[in-house]
Amino acid sequence: MNVVDLGAATVRELNAALHAAEDGTWRVLNSRGAHALAVGLNAPVRVEIAGHAGYYCAGMNQLATVMIEGNAGTGLAENMMSGLVRVKGNASQSAGATAHGGLLVIDGDASARCGISMKGIDIVVKGSVGHLSAFMGQAGNLVVCGDAGDALGDSIYEARLFVRGKVASLGADCVEKEMRPEHLAWLAETLEKAEADAQPEEFRRYGSARNLYQFKIDHASSY
Amino acid sequence: MNGPKPGLRESALFDRNVIHEIQRAAETGIYDIRGWGAKRALPHFDDLVLLGASMSRYPLEGYREKCTTNVTLGTRFATKPLELKIPITIAGMSFGALSANAKEALGRGATEMGTSTTTGDGGMTPEERGHSQLLVYQYLPSRYGMNPDDLRKADAIEIVLGQGAKPGGGGMLLGQKISDRVAGMRTLPKGIDQRSACRHPDWTGPDDLAIKIEELREITDWEKPIYIKIGASRTYYDVKLAVKAGADVIVLDGMQGGTGATQDVFIEHVGIPTLPALRQAVEALQEMDMHRKVQLIVSGGIRSGADVAKALAMGADAVSIGTAALIALGCNSPKYQADYEKIGSAAGFFDDYQDGRDPAGISTQDPELSARLDPIAGGRKLANYLRVLTLETQTLARACGKSHVHNLEPEDLAALTIEAAAMAKIPLAGTSWIPGM
């Protein structure tokens, strides 16, 4: 176990050590909301952040596991390619933004724009998500055990959304869709991976109505 | 044609082009989308001239007396700045807007001349990375194809806030160009009309951009220069903010800058020309004592070595070419006149990049059309053109007595029109008058 105390070491030193490693576990103390923690990881290392993370924690993560014991700031696991990122507390805006793969688990709430422009990531939020979540979501899955804020899935492409609680409003071209056995099976497996205490049958599915895929004048007001 | 009969009078406001456009809009119900940059006449480098040596200044001989052209980009924070042999780079253009052969040709040509190319709003192709010795990787609001492996393979990172053709607008690619390969790279369904965001998904404003830059530097271990690209608008403030946010290099694209596709009204009516934008940018850098410390690359209507020399004289560290590079590859060549006519256009007028039916095989995804552009021959053409641009720049610089192109300065210029004098803050030729000063 490698221990890095950000009261003494710098974020640069932490990230340099993580970039040089091929495996191992790191515990980061005194994070105090520092930005760019554990970014650009490219090996199956494990990082535990014993506190709050600032912006872009685990940004562009590939293969690594990053666990945040406090809250995380804007852009948690943004553009992640693979691996696992989990935050025990809440995540701020744009969690999982533009990410291509991997699993992001948020034990608390996520604020606005959770999964914005997602490109293949799976996100599980045990609490609620804020407005414009999954905005322009292209691929991947967003699972929300709590409620979703306004304009869920606005301008969505092919991402799949599952919400257990209330949806304040749906965004442009986002509609409720039928839950089929394959969705329930996928949900069951994913909820278990995320250690989420919820049943697949409690969720509703949302996705693209695909009306904005080709510009038609009758939909001009959606733009 | 001898012109209209006496007694027929065309309206300057509602001329035939405007009539055509209004009736097209009435037919289709959609705005006109096209490629290229602003086509209307604007104050530009043509309105400036260089003051060659005579009695008070002495010129340099060609060949024997060197006029060096090398540029270093990214000296502020990066541990591995870019070394270019010439002060001309290839601007960001996406694979998707352009064919794979075109991207390869650009890479080959740029490499032969020791300069860089730039990816576009669609990600990095292996062809471009393979053939481009120096590759700048664009970081755009859409983040199509963005991934850390390509980020690490890049030589520099260009964070795009906007481009000259559409400051405040996002990317656009219509369904006919979303081929299987393009769709795969962008994680989009094939054949749809791509909608793109105009703001970045995880930051808005220079204060949060500063933190994003920190992240990108941390991911790449502080090695790579970070460029910030802006479309010319409130350039004076934008440049100061880009510096404060932490940029190593600023890329400034005037309204004449081209695009693969956007609304015609955006191209022609938003943004300011390259000339005043360049002056504002240099002023902003000088006020912050950052001129030459944060390098400035300017694009938007660079066509000849005269444009290059004048842009450098006004204070740019380098220029970037987009439209001109495509023309060098064969875009709008008269040899395709018959093909242009078949698709309702003509050589010298073609700007329908959005359609994807480019007879020159450049702005298309159609395999038959793309095959018309041989990447090796194209690369040679681009290299030739870059060579001419460089030789012209050196010729003009030597005539002004400069042994390095960066020693060109605003005092080597005179203006021919009042607009250019005011915009560039260069005196009207034969006078010491600058309007407004």
Add this chain to the structure above:
Amino acid sequence: MCGIVGLFLKNADYEQELGRLFAPMLETMCGRGPDSAGFAVYNESAPDGAIKVSLQHPDMTYDWAVLVAALESRFGAPVAFSQNSTHALLAVPADEAALRFALAELAPEVTTMSVGRRIQIMKETGTPQEVVARFGVREMTGTHAIGHTRMATESAVSTAGSHPFSTGMDLCLVHNGSLSNHNRLRMNLRREGIEFRTENDTEVAAGYLTWRLRQGLGLQQALEAGLKDLDGFYTFAVGTAEGFAVLRDPIACKPAVMAETDDYVAMASEYRSLAGLPGIESARLWEPEPGVVYSWSHA
């Protein structure tokens, strides 16, 4: 573009330490705002019949005594005075209108930073570290404070262009973001009698609130009216005699983090600014919802 911070003490035991807790909050926001910094502190009330005014002159050798004497003569009573770097803090036995009139007449070269019963605003160019050191913020006491670190966007880096902007008695505003319709608004507000000294968009927002309050709206209503009338991106923190308020625009791209314990409510653009506050590890942390006015008051 900027960093904003606010600290509201619920526990009076901490009033002696307000500055010691507040200064690091401001300093941590240096990256977001290296050009200039400012703050409003709310402490002892002015004596009955008097109001506090914070004035600034860039020249530290400016002879304040002349102005003090002139004011004493004008209002026929003693004026309390102390100097803090480029600022002078006075308690003048007058009402707001008479005081502003007198200042404009007697010392037009001096800038009025704040007027009120409890407020004191100070701001200068420089990093927040420099501003904190210049004014001795760490030693200040009071019940609440809001502050701002500035990265100038469209107007000049100057003392006058710095936040907080004071809009009326004990009221002030700091802003992170960028408005888009402030130029026309400024023109309209000028016709309503609001005065502006800079090209700054935040000054317009501050003037707009003053105008709304003068129309008889409460602070909450004024801010809610602002949601319709002010276009652009903003996180606002507003200081009042008895507390403060926070509001984010409906799009909510600019950040805001809140922390609450039994002893205080704190607000900042980034969590990092709050990380040094006592008991922060067990504080309730949340982000304000867009388009919702949050406010706290001692009254």
